[in-house]
Every structure is written in structure tokens, then in C-alpha cells.
Amino acid sequence: xxxxxxxxxxxxxxxxxxxxxxxxxxxxxxxxxxxxxxxxxxxxxxxxxxxxxxxxxxxxxxxxxxxxxxxxxxxxxxxxxxxxxxxxxxxxxxxxxxxxxxxxxxxxxxxxxxxxxxxxxxxxxxxxxxxxxxxxxxxxxxxxx
Amino acid sequence: xxxxxxxxxxxxxxxxxxxxxxxxxxxxxxxxxxxxxxxxxxxxxxxxxxxxxxxxxxxxxxxxxxxxxxxxxxxxxxxxxxxxxxxxxxxxxxxxxxxxxxxxxxxxxxxxxxxxxxxxxxxxxxxxxxxxxxxxxxxxxxxxxxxxxxxxxxxxxxxxxxxxxxxxxxxxxxxxxxxxxxxxxxxxxxxxxx
Amino acid sequence: xxxxxxxxxxxxxxxxxxxxxxxxxxxxxxxxxxxxxxxxxxxxxxxxxxxxxxxxxxxxxxxxxxxxxxxxxxxxxxxxxxxxxxxxxxxxxxxxxxxxxxxxxxxxxxxxxxxxxxxxxxxxxxxxxxxxxxxxxxxxxxxxxxxxxxxxxxxxxxxxxxxxxxxxxxxxxxxxxxxxxxx
Numbered sequence: 464x465x466x467x468x469x470x471x472x473x474x475x476x477x478x479x480x481x482x483x484x485x486x487x488x489x490x491x492x493x494x495x496x497x498x499x500x501x502x503x504x505x506x507x508x509x510x511x512x513x514x515x516x517x518x519x520x521x522x523x524x525x526x527x528x529x530x531x532x533x534x535x536x537x538x539x540x541x542x543x544x545x546x547x548x549x550x551x552x553x554x555x556x557x558x559x560x561x562x563x564x565x566x567x568x569x570x571x572x573x574x575x576x577x578x579x580x581x582x583x584x585x586x587x588x589x590x591x592x593x594x595x596x597x598x599x600x601x602x603x604x605x606x607x608x
Numbered sequence: 609x610x611x612x613x614x615x616x617x618x619x620x621x622x623x624x625x626x627x628x629x630x631x632x633x634x635x636x637x638x639x640x641x642x643x644x645x646x647x648x649x650x651x652x653x654x655x656x657x658x659x660x661x662x663x664x665x666x667x668x669x670x671x672x673x674x675x676x677x678x679x680x681x682x683x684x685x686x687x688x689x690x691x692x693x694x695x696x697x698x699x700x701x702x703x704x705x706x707x708x709x710x711x712x713x714x715x716x717x718x719x720x721x722x723x724x725x726x727x728x729x730x731x732x733x734x735x736x737x738x739x740x741x742x743x744x745x746x747x748x749x750x751x752x753x754x755x756x757x758x759x760x761x762x763x764x765x766x767x768x769x770x771x772x773x774x775x776x777x778x779x780x781x782x783x784x785x786x787x788x789x790x791x792x793x794x795x796x797x798x799x800x801x802x
Numbered sequence: 803x804x805x806x807x808x809x810x811x812x813x814x815x816x817x818x819x820x821x822x823x824x825x826x827x828x829x830x831x832x833x834x835x836x837x838x839x840x841x842x843x844x845x846x847x848x849x850x851x852x853x854x855x856x857x858x859x860x861x862x863x864x865x866x867x868x869x870x871x872x873x874x875x876x877x878x879x880x881x882x883x884x885x886x887x888x889x890x891x892x893x894x895x896x897x898x899x900x901x902x903x904x905x906x907x908x909x910x911x912x913x914x915x916x917x918x919x920x921x922x923x924x925x926x927x928x929x930x931x932x933x934x935x936x937x938x939x940x941x942x943x944x945x946x947x948x949x950x951x952x953x954x955x956x957x958x959x960x961x962x963x964x965x966x967x968x969x970x971x972x973x974x975x976x977x978x979x980x981x982x983x984x985x
Contacts, residue, residue, distance in 0.1 A: 490807050531654065539651040542937040570651035572927040574936055577651075618933045626947050651932050666948065737948060749942055750953040757954065758961065773970030 532563040539570030543581035553584045619652060623661050624746040628737075628753060630667035633674060634710045636754045638717040641665065644751060645718070645727045662730045664747055669706035669735040672755075673698060683712055707733035810916040816883060819910065825862075827882045827911045831903065832866040835875035835891075845875040847896035848903075860907065877902060881911025 484502045490512070491498065491505040498508045537547040554561065559580070561569070569577045625644050629637055643649050647659035673681065681698040701708050711733055718724045732743060739747075761769070778784075819825055833849065835842040849867060857865050874892035877899075881887070887906060891899050930936075945952070960968070 493806050534648050534653050535651045538649050538653060539932075541649060567651070571932050573929045574651075574932045575929045578937070615931060615933075618935070619931050621934055623934050626953075628948060628950070628953060650934065744947065747947045749938065750947060750949065752953050753955040755955055756957045756961075758963075773966065775966075775970075 529563065532567040535567040535570055536563060539567075539574075539577050540581060543578060543585075545581045545584050549588070550581070550584050553587050554580065557583065557587060559583070620657075620659060623748050624743075625661055625663045625749055625751050626747045627663055627665045627751040628667055629665050629710055630670040631672045631757045632753055632755050634668075634671045634713040635717075637665075637671075637710070638713040640751060640754050641714055641731070642717045642727075645714075645730055646723075658726075660727055660730060662732065662746070663751065664732045664734070664739060664743060665707075665710055666734045666737045666739060668710045668733050669702075671702075671710060678702070683709075706735040808916055809913070810918050811913075812918055813920065813922040814912060816910045816912065825882070826860065826907065827909065828860075828863050828879055828907045829882055830864040830866065830880040831906065832868055832878040832880075833875070834868050834870050834873070834878065836872055837869050839872060841892045842875040844893070844895040845891050845899055848899040851896060852900055856903065863907070877906065879906040879909075881909070883911045885911050885913065887911070 487502060487505060487509055491509050493499070494505060494508060494512075498505045533547065536550070540547055540550045551563075554566075561580075566577070566580075569580070627637070627641055641663050644663050645660045647653050647657075647661065649661075650659055652659055678699040679697060682695050683698065683701050684693070684695045686693045696704075698709055701712075711728075711731070714731055715724070715728055718727055816827060819827065833845060833853070835845040835849070837846070853865065853867070857863075874890060876891055877889045879887045879889070887909070889902050889906065891902065894902075
């Protein structure tokens with residue numbers, strides 16, 4: 464706009480505050496009660512919600528996912544008669560560098576690979592403790608050669 | 609794709625497990641049974657997806673409690689109304705309903721969220737080993753017990769008992785303990801209404 | 803904040819575009835600009851220098867040039883799936899307008915949202931997805947339940963009875979595992 468007079472220039476105050484409220488509403492539409500409908504009430508809850516979501520992304524999500532991976536790997540191990548913590552420790556000792564996310568994915572999507580990992584662990588245990596956990600004959604390790 | 613749909617059914621198929629509670633501690637058994645109800649024994653476990661299995665528990669009338677828990681362990685209940693509190697010791701609860709102790713111990717083991725009722729619905733309790741055929745035909749595997757069951761004296765044959773090695777004889781002046789516990793049964797004040 | 807508030811989706815492509823022949827999803831683009839104001843200077847330059855080349859290279863895209871008075875310039879792109887995208891070109895030099903137009907041209911027209919997963923595959927598994935019957939012993943199919951020999955608790959340590967018998971040098975009388983729980 465071309466403002467020919469000073470009065471018109473003062474009147475031009477930028478966009479309608481409606482749009483600012485709409486922006487907040489994009490995040491608060493699913494809140495409960497008046498904090499959903501009243502803009503002024505919703506602002507404090509919005510601030511808090513954003514803070515919570517930051518906290519979740521940085522800390523809690525990692526913890527939740529770690530617990531989930533742990534449960535899944537433990538379930539996969541239990542089917543082959545191996546416990547979770549010896550499984551993870553033995554893989555690390557044998558320089559099989561797979562993180563828990565990948566191991567959990569293997570347990571679901573590539574179950575035969577996971578089974579052979581369990582057999583590696585069993586073989587390793589048989590060598591260390593000299594007890595036979597019925598490891599498969601398909602696995603060969605350095606100690607056997 | 610049609611095959612994908614069938615693979616989905618197979619992956620999420622519910623299986624039925626059998627658990628024999630005879631001579632097993634109900635509280636330790638609950639630790640063993642609950643992961644099967646929640647589906648934590650499957651690699652596809654996710655808290656939001658419903659992958660739990662059915663568990664059929666038999667012989668709940670023969671559960672065993674450690675020490676004198678039958679007498680001292682107490683189950684509580686409150687209806688939510690004033691004066692709605694009631695409690696009963698384990699033997700009393702077991703007397704009223706032989707499946708109730710097992711049910712309550714599993715129930716208290718599960719976290720108190722919205723899933724608990726649904727999980728409990730998949731727990732089938734039977735006081736003895738008589739299971740309806742429509743339930744038994746679903747069972748495809750068994751859950752391992754938590755405690756080894758020792759052989760009772762009356763389960764040994766006479767020959768085995770007489771041949772059992774004897775290391776020493778009691779001295780003649782040895783007084784065997786004839787103590788018997790005299791339990792005074794108090795009449796419960798309120799009727800147990802769990 | 804619950805995740806529902808912010809739209810999210812999986813990675814997707816429009817009808818597997820480009821697997822066979824590629825179809826430009828941008829169907830129509832409108833260049834809105836002012837003939838007078840300096841904020842539209844770059845957009846006007848773009849129209850003078852590059853627009854004809856753009857239309858020659860993209861015969862499948864309709865280009866509208868629309869003068870608007872005393873307003874900030876913007877591009878409106880319309881896609882094959884019916885969605886519109888709007889980009890403000892206020893105070894942009896001609897090169898930058900060029901880049902934005904190229905961005906609009908190469909887009910699929912799908913809405914840009916948070917991705918739940920950054921990858922997508924039609925074959926998640928080569929060995930077959932895990933299922934409850936995968937690692938089961940096949941002999942279970944022929945077993946009638948309850949089968950007491952299957953579910954006895956595993957004992958690694960010896961019982962007192964075993965130790966006594968071992969001390970006496972007698973053979974095992976009754977093993978713990980074989981003891982049936984029922985009469």
C-alpha cells in the first residue's frame with residue numbers, strides 16, 4: 464500500500480491477530496476443556512506442552528525405545544534358550560557390533576539370522592564354560608580350527 | 609496382496625498356553641504367567657499392539673504358599689463406599705473360591721492401566737485339571753513351572769522307602785518334638801465380598 | 803504434546819512415479835507480481851530473462867503471469883493431485899525465484915509433514931517375518947495336553963535327597979523331575 468497520509472500509516476498495524484491465534488490453535492486443538500477454546504488460557508498450557516514434548520524427544524523416547532528393544536531381544540533369545548544379558552555381552556566380546564535396534568529388527572524380520580547369532584553365543588559359552596548347550600554344528604569358530 | 613494379509617494373520621495369531629499351578633507359589637507363578645498375557649514373550653511385542661496370548665491355569669486348588677502365608681497373608685478389598693472395607697486371609701479366600709488367590713496375584717502383578725481388564729479376560733483358571741474341551745483343544749504349548757515339585761513320601765513305593773540309606777539312629781534318650789500348632793480361628797467380622 | 807496435533811505420515815511417492823516414465827506433477831504455475839513496487843523486482847527480472855526458457859523446457863506445465871497491484875509477489879503451484887502450494891517471492895532476486903520454481907516443479911505435490919519412518923520397503927523381510935509357530939518344536943502338534951514331562955521346573959542344583967543318595971552310593975530312587983504333581 465502506498466500511504467499518502469500519516470494517519471493511514473498509523474492504521475496499518477500488520478496482519479490480523481486472528482492469524483496468530485490460528486497458529487496457536489494448530490497445536491492446541493486437541494486439548495481438553497476451555498484450554499482448547501480460549502486462546503488466552505491455552506497459551507500457558509501450550510508452553511508447557513511444548514516443554515514436555517522437548518523433554519520426551521530428548522530423554523524419555525530414548526528410554527522407552529531402549530526398553531522396547533530390550534523386551535524384544537529378550538523374547539527372541541528366550542525362544543533359543545539364551546538370556547538377554549549374556550547374549551548382549553557375548554556378542555560384544557566376539558566383536559559382533561550390532562546395536563539393540565538392529566538386533567530387535569533382526570529378531571522380527573530376519574529370524575534365522577537371529578537364530579544363528581544365538582548359536583554363536585551358545586558356542587561361545589560352550590567354549591568358555593566347557594558346558595554343552597547343544598550348539599549347532601553349522602557354526603565354526605576360531606577355537607575349533 | 610492376499611498373501612501379505614495371511615502372513616499378518618499368522619504373525620499375530622493368538623496361541624493358548626497351559627500352566628499347571630499344582631504345588632507352585634501363586635506370586636512367583638504370576639511373574640511367569642503375566643509376560644505371556646502381555647505378549648512380552650514375542651519379538652513383535654509393542655505396548656500399543658494387542659499381541660498377548662491366552663493362558664489356561666489348571667490345578668489352582670493345589671497351589672502352595674511359602675512359610676505360613678496361608679494364615680498370615682491377607683487380601684484386602686474396598687468397595688469405595690463408607691464401611692466398604694473387607695479383608696480375608698489367604699486360606700479363607702482359597703476356601704471360598706480355589707481360583708481366587710491365583711487370580712488376585714496375577715491381577716496385582718499387572719500394571720494398573722486400561723489393558724489390565726482385557727489381559728485378565730485371557731486368563732482362564734480352573735481349580736482342577738478338568739478343562740472344557742473347547743478350551744483344551746486350543747492349547748498348543750505349556751509354560752514351564754517356577755518351582756521343582758518334590759516327590760512326596762506316599763508317592764514312593766514301599767520298597768524304595770525301606771531301601772533308603774540310613775546314616776544314623778536316634779539316641780534312646782532323644783525326645784522327638786511333639787509340638788503341634790494350635791491355631792485359634794477367629795470368626796471373621798465381615799463377610800468376605802471380593 | 804500428543805503427536806496427533808502435528809500431522810505425520812509415512813514416506814510415499816505418487817503412484818510410483820518414475821518407475822516407468824516420469825510425469826511432471828506440476829500442472830499449473832501462476833506468477834503473481836506487481837509491475838511497480840520494488841519487492842517484485844526480482845520476479846519481474848525472472849519473467850524477462852528465464853520464463854520463456856522454463857515454458858519451453860516444460861511443455862506439460864501451464865504458466866500464468868498475473869499482475870497484481872501493490873502486493874508482495876508470490877508463486878502458486880497446482881499439482882496433479884489437486885493440491886496447491888504457495889511460495890512468497892517477496893524481495894527475491896531472479897536467481898532465487900528460479901530455484902523456488904525448480905523446487906515446485908520437481909515436487910510430487912504431496913503435503914510436507916513429519917515422517918514417522920524415514921524409509922519404506924515393499925519387502926521388509928527376506929527370511930519371512932517372525933511368527934509364533936516358527937521356533938516351536940513340531941512334536942508339540944502331536945502332544946496331548948497337559949503333558950507333565952514338558953513343564954517341570956529346571957533344577958541345576960541337587961536336592962537334599964540326591965545328595966544323601968550320592969553320599970550313600972545308591973542309585974537314584976526317584977528323580978525330582980519325574981515326580982508327578984498329581985496323584
